[in-house]
Amino acid sequence: xxxxxxxxxxxxxxxxxxxxxxxxxxxxxxxxxxxxxxxxxxxxxxxxxxxxxxxxxxxxxxxxxxxxxxxxxxxxxxxxxxxxxxxxxxxxxxxxxxxxxxxxxxxxxxxxxxxxxxxxxxxxxxxxxxxxxxxxxxxxxxxxxxxxxxxxxxxxxxxxxxxxxxxxxxxxxxxxxxxxxxxxxxxxxxxxxxxxxxxxxxxxxxxxxxxxxxxxxxxxxxxxxxxxxxxxxxxxxxxxxxxxxxxxxxxxxxxxxxxxxxxxxxxxxxxxxxxxxxxxxxxxxxxxxxxxxxxxxxxxxxxxxxxxxxxxxxxxxxxxxxxxxxxxxxxxxxxxxxxx
Numbered sequence: 001x002x003x004x005x006x007x008x009x010x011x012x013x014x015x016x017x018x019x020x021x022x023x024x025x026x027x028x029x030x031x032x033x034x035x036x037x038x039x040x041x042x043x044x045x046x047x048x049x050x051x052x053x054x055x056x057x058x059x060x061x062x063x064x065x066x067x068x069x070x071x072x073x074x075x076x077x078x079x080x081x082x083x084x085x086x087x088x089x090x091x092x093x094x095x096x097x098x099x100x101x102x103x104x105x106x107x108x109x110x111x112x113x114x115x116x117x118x119x120x121x122x123x124x125x126x127x128x129x130x131x132x133x134x135x136x137x138x139x140x141x142x143x144x145x146x147x148x149x150x151x152x153x154x155x156x157x158x159x160x161x162x163x164x165x166x167x168x169x170x171x172x173x174x175x176x177x178x179x180x181x182x183x184x185x186x187x188x189x190x191x192x193x194x195x196x197x198x199x200x201x202x203x204x205x206x207x208x209x210x211x212x213x214x215x216x217x218x219x220x221x222x223x224x225x226x227x228x229x230x231x232x233x234x235x236x237x238x239x240x241x242x243x244x245x246x247x248x249x250x251x252x253x254x255x256x257x258x259x260x261x262x263x264x265x266x267x268x269x270x271x272x273x274x275x276x277x278x279x280x281x282x283x284x285x286x287x288x289x290x291x292x293x294x295x296x297x298x299x300x301x302x303x304x305x306x307x308x309x310x311x312x313x314x315x316x317x318x319x320x321x322x323x324x325x326x327x328x329x330x331x332x333x334x335x336x337x338x339x340x
Contacts, residue, residue, distance in 0.1 A: 005041070008034040009186060024275040032320065037078040038187075039327050042071040043297065050169040065231040065294035066177065067215040069128075071187075072300060073178030073288050077121055078185040083116045084117035084126075112260050119264055120275065120282065124180040127264075136257060137164045163254025163323035167261070169201035170245055170268070175237050177213035177293045191313075202244060209237050213293065235294050242269050280308045301328035 012034055015027050054124065061067050085093055092110055096102045119125040131137075137160070169305045174180055200206050200250065211219065212234035217227070226233055245251075245268045255261045268276065270291040277283040284307050295303060308321050326334035 004036040005034065008037060021136045031079075032323075034074075036300065036323070037329065038075050038079065039324065042075060043300075044332050055195050061215050061229050061298055064229065065296050066213055066217075066234055067229060067231065068297045068300065069288050069293050069295060070177035070179075070210075070213040070215075070219075073122060073176075073285055074182075074185040074187060075179070075282045076285045076288075077182045077196070081121060081285065082330075083280070084114055084121065084123075087117070088114065094132075100138060103134050103136075108260070116171070116264065116267070116275075119267055120277075120286045120289075121176055121182065122176045122180065122285070123182055124174050124176070126181070128168055128171045131167065134164075134258070153191060158252075159253060160257060162250045163257070166248050166250035167239050167254060170241075170248065170251065172243065173200075173202040173205045173207055173209070174268070175209035175212060175234070175241055176289050177210070177234075178289070179210050189220075201239055202241070205237060205241050205244075208272060209241075212237055229295055230256065238293060246267050283307050301325050305326060313329075 008030065012027070012030055015023070017032065022260050075330060087112055088096070092105070095105055096114070099105055105111060111153070115127050116126070118130070121276075172180070178185075212230075215229040245265055251261070251265070255265065263274075266273075267286070267290060272283075272286055272291065275286070277286070284304055287307070292303070305325055308325075313321060323334060
């Protein structure tokens, strides 16, 4: 299935670049086949063939709370959620990338909307890349090199910088199912933590802790955590991180200077009230990341059904939704029907 899905992915990429208007319908069918094979790997192909040990491991693991959350998050981001930058025109996106004060452009709305979009899909690396360029952080770093500040100014600026360092620690240590980037959502290559910064930014939570949500042994890697998937271990670290989000004094002080951060911190702790989602997939993804990471495989289709019911869908979209729900319920026959 994996090699078949890789072939489909290559076809989609190649065809997207060259497809004519009359070929768009066939391209969409190809994308559906690609998505179906990806979802099937999570909800149907739970045990590898010809390997008794791994078969027993995955059979015992797949029903545990949170065992399929990471894979489902990656599936949703890759196949059903638009790139956050798609909401911006090219000129404004260029301005955001080069401006020394991106948070001031057009009253700050494009900047904060983009940061929130990254947070809602769990792309906290991208969110921090934007937040690290906030004008208050830049001005503070520059001002701290001056000798003309009085004691109060120096203390205020130092407090701001402490706040940004604490915010970086929270975002870049987040043990989210599916990781802190969508770079590896296609799942054909995997992030190598050995070649990345492994310094612990947040006490008790290593940057690799997101791997605790991986039930696939090849994705867990090595580290100071159990070799096999253990939902209680993943949830313990996750709750510790969310508690830090609520309690770190440096970040709380920073929100007084930057009130928009309060909304982002609320999302990180599972408070999604007031968030306007673009689609059912965006809402389900956010819930899996911040509210119910420990959902069981058997309950995934129930939660997905409830969220889907809140969004209007065309006849074609409803057909796709029902196909997704069937696969989540373990209906292998539906996959055969779609692919043939």
